Structure formats: C-alpha cells, structure tokens
Amino acid sequence: MATYTLKVRRYQPESGEGPYWEEFDVDLDPSLSVLDGLLQAKDRDDGSLSVRCSCRAAICGSCGMKVNGQSTLACKTQIGEAFEAANRRNGESEPIVVEPMGNMPVIKDLITDMESTHWTKIRRVTPWLLPHGAPPEREYVVEPESMIDITQSMACIQCGACVSSCLSMEADPDFIGPAALAKAYRFVGDPRDAETEERLHDLAHDPHGIYDCTHCFSCIDACPKGVAPMDQIMRLRRKAGEHGIDDDPNNGHNHVTAMTKIIEKKGTNDESLLIQESYAPGVKGKLKPTKGAIKGLTESLPTVLRAIKTGKARSLSKLIPGIHPKLPDGAQDEVKAIYEHAEEHREEFNVYIHGEEDVEPEPDETKMEETA
C-alpha cells in the first residue's frame, strides 16, 4: 500500500467557471489501477468527481483518458507505473496527472463527448457490410483465412484513446482520424463486402481522409488493444494504390509513386524531383499536373528560393529535378533487382497476426543426431 497524488483536470459546465486542477491523495497497492485511484477519491473525498467506467478490465472501453499526457484506459494503467512515469525526470514528488481525452469536447471532469467526434467519424466510414446480390439463405460462408487480415482492426473496443492522441486531428479537426479509418479497413478487407473500390475511392478523395495522416505513431502507442490504427491507414493507402486510385486531391498517391520511382532509378532521394512529381507527375515525358498542382508548386517556390539564398540548395543536382546521381559501381542495378523481386511477390507480413516469435528451425535436431 502506498499513497499517491492524483492531479485531476476538473470542469463543471454548470458552474460557469473554466477548467481547474485539483489534487487527491489516494492509498492503494501499486498494482491497482489509476481508475481504482479515481474511484477511491470519488468515494472518500468528492462524490461529484465524474468519470465514465464499467468493466474495469480493458474490455468495455469506457474509461479512456490521459494519464501523464498519454492517452490510454485508466483501468489498464497501474497506479505504481503511472507514478514512476510522472517522476521520470523531476525527482519523486510529482503527482500523477489525469486529464480528459483530447480532440473532443469535455462534458464534465473526465467525461468527454464521444458522439460529436468519435461516433460521428465512425459513422462517416459506413461501418457496416455492403454485400451485393440477394443474401444467402443462411449465413455468409467465408474461409477463416480470408478474415485473418482484418482481425487486428476488429480488435477495436471504441474507447477513443487513439482519437484523443491523434496529432493530425490536433491540427486538423476534420481529419477522419485513426479509429474510423481502422474501422474502414475492417470493411475494406472483409471478403463479404462488395464495395471495396467505392470505399477506397471515398476515403482517398476526402481531403481529410487517408492522406491526412501525418504518420506520427501516436495512435499505435495509445491503443490498448494493439489495433495499430496508423498501420491500417497505411494498408488503406496501399489498397487504394493497388486499385489504381491515383487522382486524390491531396496528391497522396502521386507522392508514394514518385518516391518509389525515384529510389528505383537513383537509390537515394532526389528531393527536387520528389516535389515536382508529387504535384505534377511526368507521364511519358509530359507533365500531367493535377488540380492542386500549380497551387502546390507555387506555394513551394518561396521555400526553394530561400534555400537557394542561404546555400542549402545551390547545387544543380538539388535544383534541377532528375539530375541527382545514381548509386555508384553497379549498386543501382542491385536496387533494381530488389524492385523486380519485391514487385513480383508483394508479400505483406503482419507482426500482429504472426507474432514476434521467430520460429527458426532449431539446429538442435542436428545436435541430437550428432549425439546419437
């Protein structure tokens, strides 16, 4: 048993006052949870301290909040570990900081409005099956193997921790966001769904869709269930590319294609060509600017001019797209061979499904033979 201080961000809209911090001392075994601490404070000190919770076992997804700035489930965070995390840098007397989830309005204390952001965004991606044709007499029959790919996104418990942590949404509240896009992949990858291409087209053509993710990994660390929403967003991008959806308004597909082509030809990145091709890809020797290309290229100009002025980008290979040198001494041919091999196979290895346990054939058998 130890005493911990919880520094809780409180807010009661009916008071007419803004949010404020209040500290509660709680006495708990370090292996108990931050949620247990909050419930003890509510029981002992202030019954009006508001928190949403139910199962206390990381199943229901009700108690999403920020503990020491990290979006998580309060019931899945041990209070002893939270104390250590709060005191990693500044001695041993810092309180455990508990706040409501980010990127959504606060209703009261630690209770956020899941409806206006999380659920609205979830509904945005049509989170139900869209099969074609008359339904079968009994259930849809699918091979179990064909569903494995989407088990990771199916593990979502809708707690909103990823939405709370999303750094893209922090800068662009219209971003569809990690939870909804992970849910979108759950249906894009479902063999029973018949509108895969329409879904991908919709998500790629929304300027706040799959190409609005900044690839910051925050949602991966926030998710209590290993859904890795960002990985699902990258799968959606890959699928959109495979379906030939190349005219998204964010130039996202162009950017991926440009980078892939440049490394095949040069081995290292030709940044000026990447900028040009991301906006206006060259097709058979002719530039095909997309709708926003002229705007995008024009907006890049002041930055490029400044870089020329300071000497950052004064060499010709940095200024003229395409004259960037190849890798030396046949190394470029090695890269090309890798492209041929990988484009032929296109294997997709998912650590979540496979696990990290390497099942290398043990040399023990040989040893045993030798011993025998």
Added chain:
Amino acid sequence: MKLAYWPGCVSRGFTPELHGSMAIAAEKLGIELVELDRANCCGAGIIAEHNQELADTLNARTFALAQQTGLAMMNICSTCQGAQSECQQRLDADSAYRAHVNEVLSGQGLAYEKGKDGWTNKNFLWVLVEDYGLDKLAERVTRPLSGLRVGPFYGCYVVRPKERLGYDEFPERDLYLEKVIETLGGEVVEYDGARKCCGFPVITMNRETSLRQAGTHVGDAIDAGADCLVTPCPLCHLNLDMQQPEAAKVVNRDLGLAVLHLPQLVALALGAEPKELGMSKHIASTGWVEDKLSAVPA
C-alpha cells in the same frame, strides 16, 4: 569507436549542413565513421505504402552492407531509424520471410542475418548516450553551452511506437535529448511539442495541417523561452527550419527560432565554430545562438 554510417538522403540533400556537422562532431568525439556509400534510401515509410516487401528488402540490403563491414550501424535521422526499425522488426520475426528477402540479396553476395554478433542499428542520439556515454561526452566539452536555453525536438520515429523501438531495454530513450543538452552545459526548455509531430510527412499532401503543426511547436518553444530547438531528425528540420517562414503565416504570428541539428549542438560544445557547421545555411537565423555562445570562448 568505429561504426558503419548511414547518413540518409536528406543530410546530403536539403540539409547538407548536417552531413558536414556529423563529420566534425565525429572527429571531435573520436568516432570513426565508415560511410555506407552503396546503401539506399530507407523508404521513409512511404515506399511501404506502395509495397511493404519492397521497403523491407531495401532496408535488408542496407543492413547487410553494414553487417559486411563487421561494424554496428549508425544513422543520423529519426525517420531512417523508425522506418528501418519497422522493417527490421518484420525481418526478425520470421526466418522464412527473412530467407525470402535474402533470396534476392544473395545474388549480390549479401545477406541480412538476425542478431549477427549483437549487430545494432542506432541513431546518433542513442549511440551518444548508450554506447559513447555521457561521462565521456562531458569530458570532451570545451565550450559549455552555458546560459543557452534549448528545446528538445525528437521526431516521432524515435519515440513511437515504444514496443518496436527498444524502450523495454532502454526506457529513457525519450529523455536522451534532455540529458545531452544538460551534459553539454545547456539548459533544457520544457514545452508542449518536444515529442509531437513536426508535420513534415504531409507537407505535400495537406500543407496547412503540416505547417500548423510546425508553427505551433516553434511558437510554444518561443513562449517557453527557448533560444533554439535541437533535433536528431533532418526531416523535422525541414519543417521546423526550412518551412518556418511559411509556418509563421499559417499560425499567424512571428516566429524566428533557430533550429539546430543534434551534431551541430554537440560540435559547438566541443569547440567547433558555427560557420564550419554550416549554420549560415539555415533559414531561421542562428545569430542569437552564436551571440550567446560567443561570450564563452571555445
């Protein structure tokens, strides 16, 4: 200390000052770098969006080239670290997948071997703290950065996801910049954005989101009293420094905060001059930092 060195693309592209500064910092630290000049781009997570196996194989090739030297590998870019660690995690998880990827490398006399003689790939920040050592670093400081208020900016790819990036073994990897700043005699500035995203990955896809992220973090650091930021990631540097005047327009405030590459900050404290570290190439003026340091002779 001798290391196989992958400088990445950006340090030879739009942040040429980083490549030069790393060479100077290495010399002052007494680290010998064997540059992997045949190695290829890490794909920055982008090539994996097209074809995951392609990204994994490209990085397996770089790892194999490093392993051929018999040396541990060092990179100087958070993004290289993150993208390469991601591919390495997949390659290390399954011998059959590794064998499949090595099929094409074998034609080039190369093979990536999991855990070969304890082989590691670490960025300069991790090498500095875990292998070089802060005590040894402190001994080499000839111009303590006294009075210099430095805001750390990590870059997402070396802080998340923790499970992939070795935080089980090294739980303080997201505190190393603070430790290095203090070891060099500087003062750490706490501000909101230190471990957030600079916005660079979407600069061509959603310019406003991207620049709002960069502008917000630079502004927060200024408000917290920073003289400069320091980052181990050249892609963060592109958004925080090169795009800073554009970011200022999006967040609608004056910015103007110097952003240093980690090797620049180290080399300055070890006696190098701002000019040889290419600081005049930066977009946001480093004049204020230079003025503060000129009070302390090297």
